[in-house]
Amino acid sequence: MTAQKPANAAADHPPVSFGKVGVIISNLGTPDGTDYWSMRRYLGEFLSDRRVIDYAPWKWQPLLQLIILTKRPFSSGEAYRSIWNNERNESPLLTTTRDQYLALEKTLKDTYGDKVEVDFCMRYGNPSTQSVIENMQAKGCDRIVFFPLYPQYSAPTTATANDHAFRALMKIKWQPSVRTVPAYFENPLYIKALAATVKETYANLDVEPDVLVTSYHGVPVRYLTEGDPYHCHCQKTTRLLREELGWSTDKIQLTFQSKFGPEDWLQPYTVEDVARLAREGKKNIAIMAPAFSSDCVETLEEINEEIKDAFIEAGGETFTYIPCLNDRPDHIEMMAEIIKRETSGWL
Structure with missing residues (x-):
């Protein structure tokens, strides 16, 4: 006007x-x-x-x-x-x-x-x-x-x-x-879009991942005890995604990345957990970041470079990063x- x-x-x-x-x-x-x-x-x-x-x-x-x-x-x-x-x-x-x-x-x-x-x-x-x-x-x-x-x-x-x-x-x-x-962590369209990225990625892989890691940006544990609902929202997102995919609990897990400073942060830490998976024989994993609506330094560099390196160095073989939702229709x-x-x- x-x-x-x-x-x-x-x-x-x-x-x-x-x-x-x-x-x-x-x-x-x-x-x-x-x-x-x-x-x-x-x-x-x-x-x-x-x-x-x-x-x-x-x-x-x-x-x-x-x-x-x-x-x-x-x-x-x-x-x-x-x-x-x-x-x-x-x-x-x-x-x-x-x-x-x-x-x-x-x-x-x-x-x-x-x-x-x-x-x-x-x-x-x-x-x-x-x-x-x-x-x-x-x-x-x-x-x-x-x-x-x-x-x-x-x-x-x-x-x-x-x-x-x-x-x-x-x-x-x-x-x-x-x-x-x-x-909007429990919005059905959001969950369906996340599931679609997983299905599309898996359909194009030669080897199906042993585990899908859902990695969320971390916060200090203190935030949870002070009333921030973030941890609960992350937990529910991964559960709803698993249910949408029709998977058992051993096929998907939740971790937290980007720890900063001396405080205790939400765990398990992604970088440590992917190394643990490799040592335990889970040689092929996929990882996604449901808390990020757009790919950024925490996904493209931290996950797909630093965290990937930790997995490979611990004996992992295939590391698949599933992009954020970005501008998908x-x-x-x-x-x-x-x-x-x-x-x-x-x-």
Whole structure:
């Protein structure tokens, strides 16, 4: 809708745009480059988030600024360089999230036409949440559905994405109405899409894996005891996936990756468990990451390089990584169905 003066407004009233519904999908984020300073800016924003690292700033920030951010940008930059989309000069997460947005935009425009605007943002890095929300309002969106792309709820993912959206709204004089999409870990379309990726991958393998490992990003055990439901959501996701596949319990298992810091994190740890499987004679495994909606450094580099190396070094033979749902048509269909539900009364 083009900007126009409200009916019966004074002659000097500024034109305003209104009447549309905005849909924003939000992903974790990405550095702008793999060089030291790009990585330091990104890691500094990410690791300064109190939802991610909730230690007292007076204790955490000196350690972060003086030690971690002096060394970690080098190792993280190396990890990103191994998977970087050199053609577009961007991370795979940015490439895939843009592809998801474009596919979702086409689906929603085909259904709702010009009544809806679609975009994507990142919690850390660019495009920023604030810039996308402001752009949505400028296009006439007075109602916004904010969709964090995290199937399982956790404070360091879903909650911080929502926090950042509401911080952006705090700077807007005339706030749009906003609905946030809840966790969708038990959505039947999500489970069916996960199962489809497994079936398709297995159908193209010469040797069927002995075990399917579902690897989720870890969090400290303390988060569970403090009320974060993430662990329970992960457990249920794997159980529903197993039931959808019609498998016995010995064919699939759950692990957690990406441990950081000295605390006890959710276990078993993926990197240790795949090595255990190899030593116990499970020489052929497949692995997937149901908590990630898009392939990223944690899947393409950590799983398909570091964790794979641990499995092979322990005597494993065949390691098959099953990609995230990314911009698969069934994943986009799931997003569209969730948005249809969440825009009830709006569209």
